[in-house]
Amino acid sequence: MTLSSRLIFTAIGVSLPIAAHAADMNETHIYNPHWPPHAKFHDGQTLSMSILLGGLTTFLAWKSSKNVPMMVAGAACAASLYFITQSTAILYPGTAYSDPRVGPKVEPKTVRGISAANKIDLGYLSAVVLASWLGLCGCGRNAGQQVADKSKKKPAHLPGIARTNKVDL
Numbered sequence: 001m002t003l004s005s006r007l008i009f010t011a012i013g014v015s016l017p018i019a020a021h022a023a024d025m026n027e028t029h030i031y032n033p034h035w036p037p038h039a040k041f042h043d044g045q046t047l048s049m050s051i052l053l054g055g056l057t058t059f060l061a062w063k064s065s066k067n068v069p070m071m072v073a074g075a076a077c078a079a080s081l082y083f084i085t086q087s088t089a090i091l092y093p094g095t096a097y098s099d100p101r102v103g104p105k106v107e108p109k110t111v112r113g114i115s116a117a118n119k120i121d122l123g124y125l126s127a128v129v130l131a132s133w134l135g136l137c138g139c140g141r142n143a144g145q146q147v148a149d150k151s152k153k154k155p156a157h158l159p160g161i162a163r164t165n166k167v168d169l
Contacts, residue, residue: 001068001075002138006061008131012079012124013058019120020050020082027102034101053082061131072135079128083121090115 024030030043060075089095097115114122 001061001072001135005072005131005135005138008127008134009061009075009079010058012127012131013054013056013061016054016057016079016082016124017047017050020047028099032099032102034099050082053078068138069136072132075135076128076132079131080125083124083128087118087121 024043024047027033029035030040030047032040035043056078057075060071060078063071065071090097097117
């Protein structure tokens with residue numbers, strides 16, 4: 001995986017729990033007096049998930065492996081799950097982007113029908129796509145270089161025999 005890909009995945013992994021906690025540790029969510037304890041439980045569950053997914057994203061971005069495409073796919077999945085679930089949460093019955101009893105009595109601003117929350121999700125998901133693309137582009141270049149380096153060194157006991165490279169999973 002390229003350094004640029006690792007750095008983008010790391011930025012996502014570190015900023016995810018920070019942003020999630022900044023958004024939810026206030027009177028609109030976890031300290032909302034109108035929320036029942038069970039709703040706060042699920043908010044806590046979501047915040048804990050942000051920490052675990054952020055950590056997993058960062059771990060997979062820096063883990064050494066011969067199977068770079070698998071590591072890129074794993075980091076991309078871990079990095080995107082939170083934002084996919086956040087984007088689709090509005091589809092459930094009775095959900096809203098804000099609590100009308102707390103904070104401003106105005107609906108969240110939209111740009112061309114897209115809420116601020118969904119714009120943030122799209123920004124993060126775009127970064128995941130970019131990091132994945134950079135990671136996979138580098139994978140092909142690095143793998144090609146490794147094949148070229150290995151082809152220069154022919155074992156003495158196998159002269160003239162074509163060799164294939166095996167991919168470790």
